[in-house]
Structures are given as structure tokens and as C-alpha cells.
Amino acid sequence: MRSPIKNLSLTLLELRGSEFPINSLEATLSCQYQTTQDSSVLDKLNDDQVPVFCVGQKWEEAIPLFDQSAELIGLHPLGVALIPSGDIAAARRLGEFGVRKVAGYTQTTESFPSNLVDDILSFAARSGGRSLSRNHGKSHTEKRAVIFADETSKSMLELVRRLAGFDVSTLLSGESGVGKEVVAKILHDQSPRVSQPFVALNCAAIPENLVESILFGHVKGAFTGAHQDQEGVFEQAHGGVLFLDEVGELPLHTQPKLLRAIQDRKVCRVGGNKSIDVDVRLVSATNRDLSIMVSSGEFREDLLYRLNSFHLSIPPLRERPLDLEALAIHFAGSHACAGRVMQLSQDALSRLLAHDWPGNVRELENVISRAKVVADMDVICEEHILLDACVSSLPTNYSGLGTSPKATIQPSDSLATTKESAEWLAIQDALANTASKADAAKVLGISPRTLRHKIQKLNEREDQLQRKML
Template sequence: MPLSLAQQIAKLMPDAAVIMVNRDCTIHYWSPGAERLLGFPAVDAISQAGLAGSHCESCQAAYEVTPHDRLVGHILTLQTAGGQSRVVKKYTMPLFDDHGEFNGSIAVLIAYPTLPGPGDSQPVPGKPYHGMISHNPVMQHVFTMIGRVAKTDLPVLVRGESGTGKELVARAIHEESTRKGQPFIAINCAALNPNILESELFGHVKGAFTGAIRQHVGVFEQARGGTLFLDEIAEIPLDLQAKLLRVLETGEFTPLGSERRYIADVRIITATHRALREEAKSGRFRHDLLYRLRVIPIFLPPLRERRHDIPLLAKHLLHEQAGDVLVPQLTQAAVEHLMQYDWPGNVRELRNALSYAWVMSDGAVIDMQHLPAEILGLKNTGRAASKNTATRRQLDRHEIQAAIERHHGNLSQAAHSLGISRTTLWRKLKTLD
């Protein structure tokens, strides 16, 4: 039972009630904060079945969680030892053993009036937020989550496709936290040879292995007092996963070739484009490490699922690239092509496409002909990515009908948005009849 994790959370959140139960739902740990918040001393709480009935009618719901479930942000009204009602917000994390079997849970209860609310650092839709910008409700929820989780040191797992901005989210959490004046160190676990990844993480002493001619300080030490961002965490080999898990459990690490232990004073944020639950089921990722890292999950949607953000994003990215230079304007035809493309590389690909278009333009106006060829040639929503979903003739019919509908029957405007002349559009319409 990972008692150390509950104790670490209690140290980080001294005013919260941190309660850990065994698989049979008897209390195994009752933090000092729980004593203060609920009024029951630990000696009366430990080994009890939730103090059910005699002390608190809602106590069972305060910490209990069913296997493979996660209850986050659940509001409860509890009765204290003095008979008073207290409203709390509960965060529950299930615990699993090495075989993936349910092994208990940890609950964190926070007095509801003191919980950071959306108004504390609420982002404004359509305004930049730590380098990100969006009108999309899902992204607005992500921004709100950033402000909330930044006030704790709990591990965060960011999941999203390549190019969705996972590192931006990690940096935003760091900048919103009390660690913002300390280092933010990012490392891509997939970009390093597995043989040297352990040294990059924990460091090594001189002579630790062949070729270790000098001491090397790992990222855990480089990020001391700050935030360590481990991107592509799913690519870490299983043997190194076990060592990382040990560091998370003990809060200490040992450089290669050394016997000295160092305190791992870092906030851990990880990211992946993979479904870690599936990786764990297939044996490629440890179940216990998954639940250590995935205390707070944040999911980033791909750009194709928030197309209405593209004009706003494009304007924002062009402003970033232009700096003090005149910011180029996008024509309506260019915007339409950007919105019709599926963006497999997400925001990163959009940024690169705009850089290309700016260079190809006169610097003042970006039109459709300035866009990369793949955007002009693959402008069908969801179809272009599949080689055999439709013939070119079928795609043309779909494009033409959609363009005419968008421009309310104005053939000149529809032709312009399609990148063809009005005469060509007439000819295609006759062919399709």
C-alpha cells in the first residue's frame, strides 16, 4: 500500500483531509488535516470502516471509489465530530497492485469555500493564455484545469496528438504555480537512446560506465525546486519505468555509479500521444506507474475537432511570427482552405504552413495560392486523408456543392474560394449534372 504517496500529498496540502483506505475500505491513513477538517482524531479513525453510521452519514462517499473508477471534483456535505455540517470537494484516486487489481484508494477533501474557483485565474475566450488561444469549450476547460492544478504539486498527465501543445500546457502549469521562478526542464523520452536515458534522468558520476569521463547532472537535479516535464513517457523502457516508480514512491533518486541519494524536489508533468491504459493492458507500461503519473489527467483535442479556432489561431500565430513587422492578412479563400484541411500535425503544422505562406506572399496579404501544396490538394474534411474513400469526381461534387452553399449561391465567390474561374465552375457544374 503506497502510504508514502498519501503522506506526500498531506505535506503538500496540509489544510486538506487526506484519507487512504485498503481494498476492504477500512481506513489506513488519516492525515493531520483530516483531524482538523473533520474533527476526528486519527486514533479513532484508523482501521475503522469509514466511521460509517455512528459519526458521519456521508463518510462512506467521502473516500470510497469503485475499481477502475475516478471521481473528481465531487461535492459532499459531511458532519464533523462537533455535529456541524461542512461542505467539501472530494478528489479520489484508485490504487492498484502490480497485477492491476484494485487495492484501495486515496481521497483528498478540501473545504469547499477555500477551493480555488474558476474566477481566480479564469482565461478569457479568444484571448491568449500562456501562448495558447481558443474559443472552444473543451480548450477553455483545459485552461481552467491549468489554473486549478497549478495550485498543487500533484502529478499531471497530458494526453494529445503530436502538435496539440502538450508542452505549452506543462509550461503554463509551471508559470501558474509557486515554482514559476525555478527551472522548467523538458525532456523527450522518445528522442533519446534507451541506454543513455537513465543517465539523462538521474545523472551519473565519473567512471560509472565506459565513456563516463566526467560527472553528469541529470534532469531531476537540473529541475530542482521547479518542474520536470517528461514528454512521450510511454516510450520509457520497462526496466527504467521501475526505477522512475521508485523515485516517485520515495521522493529520492540515485545517480548512476553513486551510492548517495538526492531529494527529488520537482513537480512531475508527463505527456504522451498514446492511451496508457491500453499500453498497460498490453504489458508495455506498468499499471502502478500509470496511476502514479495519472493523478490529474488533461486531454488536448486535435485541431480538426476545433476547426472554428483556426482563424483565431492563424491570426495569433501570424502576430507571433511577425513581431514588430506588419502582420499579413489572410484572404477569405485562404481561411476557407485552412479550415477545410484536417491538420494531422495539428497546431504545429498550422504554424509551419503559415510561415511558408508568409514567405511565399508579398508580406502584406496571404492568399490561397501561397499555402503549401498539401493544403490546397487535401482540402476535404475527413476525406483527403483516406486514399480510397471517394473518387476525384465525387470529391469535386462535394466541394462544389459545399462552396456554393457557403456563399449562398454566389458563383463568383464560390469559384474564388475553390481556386478556379467562374467559367471553370460553370463547366464543372454541367459535367456533374
């Protein structure tokens, strides 16, 4: 056995009342271990102690204890769970708490095979021991669940973890809402830069006249309103990871300056003449084909080469059915999603699995949020699944979900609300009668960038409206 594994020990957290065969497991162990039924011990573990959540076949009789312990195991970077083989319900529930390693044991055997324990120790050794333990101690509210249940996603996750150890510029591609920022955060959290900042910037949301100031900073008096010196995102991310989301939306005239900053590892604030050294790992993301944009003259080829030292394509949600199922169950049972915890019926899940999900994970979360609003009890049924994002009166007062696919203008609306309503109606009509957003933008007489900005703003207004209704 390799030396990193020898240095690890196990802390066996036995779930009281679940009838886990703890004696059989202990008889198999040749490594150091301790056994406890007190989950508070997990907060006091050293970097080389691996917590193993030991779950018996009667775990459903101890749900409160199960959830309490599963939450702590999910927060620990080396946390492992042992469950009865084939217990899908237990595996799903542990997945909702972000447990990264779940192993099954056969209930009929009197002893545990040694390779099962070796597998647990090997997982802990591969996961990095001390380097990962710096995340230990974060509250559950600070940790966003990362759920990869599909084999496609698991393979991608292994590649992401390997990539995290190499300090190369990375380009993430995939459809909108597919989880590119989640992957970027994993690259940060599992890299040597984990203790340094992670700074995310949505390039599509920056006003064009402020792009350089936000990227590189500015000095006092550089322009009207520049009342003091201001760092840009490169300086803010110094030593850590800078994530440029929707990098394809950067104006063409800014791209040479971004290229120079990446090449020279220096920035110069707007209005200043002093070069500032910066050390960042650059992770970029796009939902557009940058090679086509290069051919059309919308994106610089030399910048693409700098951003694309390693390219990672994230598959859409419709190609990851097990992820879809696990995420739907997670969002239904998460208080962070619409402020309510609910169960998901099998009929509702079947309808979700049949949908194409053009908006991917973001769309799924919004659908579950809407379902919670209209559900009568604490169970989401098929009739509560509203797949049309425009099914409610977006900018106007709530008149019952599912009654009208378009916004309506009410006499009592304010001028600003009326303007938003009219814009939304015009955008809906243009999108419905054209083949693409680019064509819709031409019909509306605005740029594709402006159209995307307006759609994003109106979607944010819908989210605000739904939160007010809760």
C-alpha cells in the same frame, strides 16, 4: 464585495484618438483608480494595480499606439481590455498579443454598468494578484503567445488554472502537436512553483543507452565519456516542475527505476551509491493510449497509476475551430513565425478551416511558414496554403514548392544527403502502403521507436531548409 477585490485598484490606460468614453467610466467607479494615456506607466505598477486598456470605436485610426499598449497589456498577468461590444477585429488583435481578459461595453450608454467593473476586479482577484505578478517584466520575445478562443479551450484553461494550485502528478494526453507542453508550462507558471525551474524532456528523443543518465545523472567514470559528475533532469528540476513528454516511449527496463524515483522522491546517479533527495512536480504527456500499452506489456501498470493522479485530455485542433482561426491569424501576424509579418485573406482562412489538421498546432504553424515563403506580397492567399508537409524536396535542393510530392536524388548531392533522400523515399513508400506507423516499421525492418525518431529528424531538416530559404 470580498476583501481581495477591495485591495485592488485600476489603472485606466486610455487609447489616444480612439474616442473612448473615459468620463462615463470614471463616473461609475467606486474603487481607487488612476487615468493615463502613457503606456510606460504599466512598467511601474504595483502588484495590486490592475491595468485596464480603454479602447474606443475609432481604435483603427491609432494602430501603432494600439499595438504598443496591447503588447504591454498582454504581458501583464492582470491585464484587461475594454472594447466596444461586438468589435471582433479588436478582440482578435488583442488575442494575438495574449490579452487574457477582454470585456465589451455598449457604445450608446452614457454610463458603465457597475457589474462590468466588478467583473474586472473579480477576474484580477481570481488570477492571483501577487503570485502572478512575478511574470511581469518579461520581454515579449520571452513570452510565447497562449491563445484559447474556443469555448472548449476556455473551459479546459479554467481547469488547468485550478489544477495548477494542487501539487499532484498530472498526465496530459492528446494527439501530436496539440499543445501539451504549452499546457504543462501553464501548470508551472500558475503554480506556487513558478519561481523554480521548468525542465522539459522529450523521452522519444533520448538514445536508449543514455536514458538513465539523463533522468538521474551520472558520476565521473560511470561509463566511457563520463568525464565529470552530471546532474539528471530530476535534480535540475528540484523545487520546480519536470515535464516528461512522450513518456510512453521510455524503455521498459527504465520504468521501474522511474517509478522508484517518483515514490521515494530520491534518485541515485548512474555509477554512484548516494541517494539524492528531489522535490519535483511531475507532469507527463503522451499521444499514445497507455492503457493499451499496459495490456500489451509495453508499459508498467504501477507506473501509469503514479503518473496519472490527474488526467487531462487536450482536444485536437479540428475540434476547436475558433482556436484554429485565432492561431492562424496570430502566426500570420507574428514575426517569430518565418521572420515575416503578413495578413491572412478570408479565402486562405476558409481553406485552413476545412482541413483536418492531423498535426494540430505544429502543422498549422508549419503551413503558415510555408505560405509566407511562397506569398508574393504581404498577404497570404488561398493558393499559398500548401497542406502537404512533403510537398517540397525535403533533403535536397529547392526546386519550387508544389512541383513534386517526393524527394529526388541529385547527382551533386553528398553521400550523407543521398542517404537521407533514400531513407525518406523508403519511409514515404512504407507509410503510403501500410495502415499504421507500426506496420510501416515492420516493412522497413526497424522498430516503431526508430521510425518515429527518423521522421522527427527529417522534419527538423525540412524546418532548417525552410529557414535557409528565407
